[in-house]
Amino acid sequence: MDWPSVYLHEANCVSPLGLDLPTNWERLTEGHIGIVQADMGKCGNVFVGKMAEDAIIPRAPTATGTLLEHMMEIAAAPLVKKYKPTARTALVLSTTKGNISLLDSGDIEGARVSVLAKKIAARLGIHTKPVVVSHACISGLLAVIAAKRLIQMGQYDDAIVLAGDVVSEFVVSGFQAFQAMSPFPCRPFDKRRHGVSLGEAAACVYMSREKGAFKILGDGAINDANHISGPSRTGEGLCRSIAAAVQEAGIDIGSIDYISAHGTATLYNDEMESVAFSRLGLEQVPLNSLKGYYGHTLGASGLLELAVTMKSMEEGVLLPTQGFGEIGVSQPLNVLENITRQQTRRALKTASGFGGSNAAMIIERR
Incomplete structure (x- = not known):
């Protein structure tokens, strides 16, 4: 069977290097990095890519919410405004840990990824039931693959794919247990590499069957x-x-x-x-x-x-x-x-x- 082609139209992201893709690109080409040494509580001082919350909150479309929710909203808002989701638009959300830090306050329900997805969908004005993809570190790319296939099968005309994760003491402790954390900013493929540096970001892409840039x-x-x-x-x-x-x-x-x-x-x-x-x-x-x-x-x-x-x-x-x-x-x-x-x-x-x-x-x- 010949499946219809699916196109990527536009993307956006939020990271320690900037609150949109153009700013990120400018910082990347200038050689800036978002990895700093940060106090991660019981995990000690660790090299991680951390967002500045005081920069995020004023830009967030919604006044209340977690850091992850604010990041996701900021990443998605320009694409939602431009492409105007309909009753045939999918929201595919990717995360590995979601709002897991809410467990610290005993908010078990709020920490559920399904709750996060429904909350983000409501805030973005997307009325279809969100699809959650949580498959370890391939989640972000797999979410795009899943959205592509949903569109090809005719279940949706287009999709907003949104991904995000934040650095928390819980996540850092897990990687420390594997002895996988680098004592310095990570060095991919290098002879002196000594492990991973964790980071936090949100990213979004709009895709459809209509011909687009990619x-x-x-x-x-x-x-x-x-x-x-x-x-x-x-x-x-x-x-x-x-x-x-x-x-x-x-x-x-x-x-x-x-x-x-x-x-x-x-x-x-x-x-x-x-x-x-x-x-x-x-x-x-x-x-x-x-x-x-x-x-x-x-x-x-x-x-x-x-x-x-x-x-x-x-x-x-x-x-x-x-x-x-x-x-x-x-x-x-x-x-x-x-x-x-x-x-x-x-x-x-x-x-x-x-x-x-x-x-x-x-x-x-x-």
């Missing part, structure tokens, strides 16, 4: 069933996810111009990605990770990085991998070290996460 050529999401936290040493799940995206796209894999990798700067993740890319013959394709700028924003990361990828393709500029200096994985990769001017027609975005989860998407600039 066409989704293909996608794939395949778990490797290897380990609860460790990725496959052979890169099998990511390799198959990319292969599925290429097959759906109906293109030669050699026509991919750029890769926005997951690149968390953990020893095993970066190594796994290098193996997967090498197996597919992608080792010479220009590649970067944005984690050195933002930290790992969990459920927001896939969508945040897709938004920056779209902007990068529009501007004809590829960003360097912040913190990278010397290759530290077993397979060769063309990791970008400097700002590079390049017209990019087709880009591959990948994501991987706990539970052996993997996702890949190929987009084409029209």
Whole structure:
């Protein structure tokens, strides 16, 4: 069966680097990073990407709410205003932890992700029942894949995909338990990398069957069933996810111009990605990770990085991998070290996460 094409029209984001995508892009091209050393209570001083709440609250459309709710509203508001959701518009919301900090005050009901989704939908004026995607660190990219398929099946005409997560003591303690936190701002794919830096952000994209700036050529999401936290040493799940995206796209894999990798700067993740890319013959394709700028924003990361990828393709500029200096994985990769001017027609975005989860998407600039 030939499914209808789905297009990405416009994206926006909120992060420590700025409250909209143009500001983020300006700061990224200037080499700024959002990772700072912050007091995370019992977890001590940790390098994380933290929002300044006093900058967020005055910009929030709604006076009350949590930091995450404010961030999501600010990210989505311009797109909702421009594209005017109808009774055939989906809201697909991605997060890994949602308002989990509300558990500190005993608000169990408020901490439910379903409650967050309904609250955001009401505030944005979206009347369809929200769809929640929470699948570890591939959630943001998987939400776009889910929205695409819902549109293709005719359940919706268009979709607002919204993703967000915040840094909390609860989340930091979990990564510390895995001994995965870096003692300095993370260094993706670098020989000196020593773990992840966490971050917080929200991102949003509008997509529909109407022709837009970017066409989704293909996608794939395949778990490797290897380990609860460790990725496959052979890169099998990511390799198959990319292969599925290429097959759906109906293109030669050699026509991919750029890769926005997951690149968390953990020893095993970066190594796994290098193996997967090498197996597919992608080792010479220009590649970067944005984690050195933002930290790992969990459920927001896939969508945040897709938004920056779209902007990068529009501007004809590829960003360097912040913190990278010397290759530290077993397979060769063309990791970008400097700002590079390049017209990019087709880009591959990948994501991987706990539970052996993997996702890949190929987009084409029209």
